[in-house]
Amino acid sequence: MITLPRDSILSRHQWRVGELLWLAAALASYFVFPQYLALGTTVLIMVVLVMSFDLLLGFAGVLSLGHAVFFGLGAYMAGWLSLAGWTEPVSAVIVAGIAAAALAAVIGPFLLRLTGLPLMMVTLALGVLVFEAAHKATTLTGGDDGLAGIQFAAILGVFEWGLGGATAYLYVLAWLCGIFVLVKRVVASPFGVMLQGVRENPARMRLIGNPVLPHLTLAYVISGAVAGVAGALFTQANAFVGLGVVAVDTSIDVLVMLVLGGIGGLHGALIGAPVYMLLKHFSSQWNPFYWMLIIGVLLMAVVLMGRGGLLGTLASWTRRPRKGQA
């Protein structure tokens, strides 16, 4: 059983104070940390990616270790579009998202019949296969060297991509707001409620007449689309795409980020991604194997304490303890 914050489902689509504060802080960072905007842009992109994974794992209960496949497809799609001459950025992101959604729609019905360890293994194997295929297909992906020379036209014809990531930061932040609104709507909709039912008790869902597989597939498609969007944004921000976007490490990073932040409730992405990325960036000044130690301990502690990630743990400390709580 995954521990979730037990709040009212119907009010989920409304904005919470915490979320608004987070967005305000993200906007403020633009002015307060102008030298770190390249890092900030990457953090925001990871937030989008982790959010897509939360939809899959937190709400639909699907443990996939191959999520990087959609991120990577979106990233390469944006690269291909740019190199083929399609340099309008916003539409390129939408196309990338659609491509990733299409892939999810095709493989979902096969994958989602499985659960537990078999599902984990198959998604992991799929992730590895896609990586190997991408590595081999050097004409398509540039192989190890990646695709360079990617350039996108000014956003909305006005905002040029500059050095230092200033434009990219606000652009990604805008996308993030839009995606956040969208995902909140999905989660608070009847479909979202049904997804949680599927996650908690698939057998009962079937009994009351709700087919499980189509719902899971739709969740997979939406999740894939958002991941694809994140991938396209990544390519646009970096003007480069390499094999790292489809690496197994990326899939595992996404899982760890979500766990740190808290699974379900959409807040995991907002907390876990920045914590993980910033920790990684600043601790790489020391020995990165200390970083691995820190993340390993954090991961174990967060999960064992079982209160929904770092945020959940913090929340449970501030809440007054009820007598007899496990």
Add this chain to the structure above:
Amino acid sequence: MSTVAFILLYGLSYGLVLCLIALGLVITMGLMHVINLGHGAFAAIGGYLAISLMQAQGLPYAVAVPAAVLAVAAFGVLAERLLYVRLYKRSHLDQVLVTIGFNFVVIAIITILFGPNIVRMELPMYLRGNVDLGIREFELYRVVASGICIAIIGGLWWVFERTSTGARLRAAVDNRGMAQAMGMNVPLLFSATFALGCGLAALGGILAAPMLPMEPMWPMKYLVLMLIIVALAGHGQVTASVAVAIIVGVVETAGRYLFPQFGAFFIYLLLIGLMVWRPHGLLVRRQTA
């Protein structure tokens, strides 16, 4: 002909060593129903410990190996009592996450102690060189390692299938509640089994070290292979594990020889195909609650 012999012999020796490591995982996962992604860490600790004992303490190979295996088994008991016991009632996801975290911690500690590069295992003189098997020459070490694996796997099979201890173990796997009701000390059984699993992992890691060199990322690198064997074998099955491990060893070797360009493709395709077809393992045994 020589090539076919190579692929078979090679794949067999590779598969047998993998089997030894994977068996520990099959047993623990089968008995305790814990997805233990940290199993590779115990194997790596075994390998590093053996190398340390030989190089830093100057112990001979024949002493260092059993010493390392016993040490890791003891450490396994400690880990089980402190960490794994908390995972028995958790969801699969939680188990995956905690054991991945455990992996990270072990990798970090290994790097701090031994550095980021590979550490070579020096084999004693009597294990080096080639031996003539009639059809072709073959590395002596691989022959010896295969022999050890066969002996141990055979011993395990005999214990599980032919002794009362084995019967009790299988009973506890099939129906833990009932076994406990019948008076078996299940926690003790779990600790002992986990120790056995870790010991097997350590021995497997030590035997594999000359072929798959010890480096900090070892636990994560070979984790996938072990998971493949476990997933395809199904829980708690010794016979199936041996068969699957040998198939994996041979397919990997054949793939590398015949289609080196495609590397691990075949094994992953095989995995996906088999998992979709038989999600609960190749040889399905009737399981009760």
Add this chain to the structure above:
Amino acid sequence: MKRILSRIIASMAFGSTLVVFSPALQAQDAVKIGFVGPYTGPFAVAGQSFRHGVEAYMAIHGNQAGGRKVEVVYRDSAGADPTLAKRLAEELVVKDKVSMLGGFYLSPEVAASAPVANAAKTPLFIVNAATPSLLKMSPYFVRMGQPINLPAELAATYAREQGKSRGFVAVGDYGPGHIVEHAFMSKFTAEGGQMVGNVRIPLNTADFAPFAERIANANPDVLQIFIPPGAASVAFSKALAARGLTQKVLIIGQGEAEDSDLPLFDDSIVGFKSIIYIDATAKNPENVGFADWLKKNAGPDVRPNSFSIGAYDAMHLAYKMLNDQAGRPFSGEVAMKSLPNYTWKSPRGSITIDPVTREPIQNFYLREVVKAADGIKSNRVVKTWEQVKPTPLK
């Protein structure tokens, strides 16, 4: 009183205008150079060597150039992700305001950083990355290492000179490996040899015996290898030895068995030949001075390698650029114009920047691993190709 006061104010005003309008009197800001490298992670040895080269140069030649103080800023790319290297390069330019960039271990890192160098007009010294096409991506790139096709072509020529006619090439399955494979195969066949096989080995391979078997079955008399140094090279060399290939076949590599790595190998590596552009034991004064510094400051067993010499030479170029522009604000464009045909004496010997390609024109050395009486293995130079001009790939 008023007159004295007004005179004091007037002289102060005059003095301050002097300060503003005479740059020679004005204190020059320190100039920063950003070095992006794998200081941690699987390639940490290379990153460490970058650092050694930089620190040695600054210790020997001082930390001033062109009247300004030189500061080096290091950023760790962990050799993991080209997009990270690009972000680090961007941060160095935007936040730390570096005037020059250097380092870079992997070719994709350089490719990803090209937009940064172009937008900021910052010279970038490629210390290690070896893909030939990199230099076309930015006019601000200059290579301190080698284009990877050169040593492969030299190996092919050497093999033919030694009378070898059955060639096999085994490379790691990644960009540089493919280039080595192509370069060796075309040169070997162009010179009359016959290729009996080639194999690309996946990078995460642990067990090389199947590949050794395949090579043995093709029965070559010369084998060109290109495998990442470290665990893979050690395991591969073991597999070749176990299959008896080290006795029968002329094996030529590149950086698989550098002096710093030799302790990892067993004695089957003795006799291994490799072609690279540095000679750790060279006796020219620059190399002797460099090697001495390393022994004293980096460790008694530390010898010059391609990474440290590359970084050392990058600093030399940086200092030259600064000296050329003493007293003026630094301009990357002007700096790059001063490079074509610039020659200097490096620890590796004489090196010149090719005017067309911005590649180095330098010596290449064929070395053989030998074992001394005290059991220590090292690479000994057997043959030298002087001042090899880079052959541009089509």
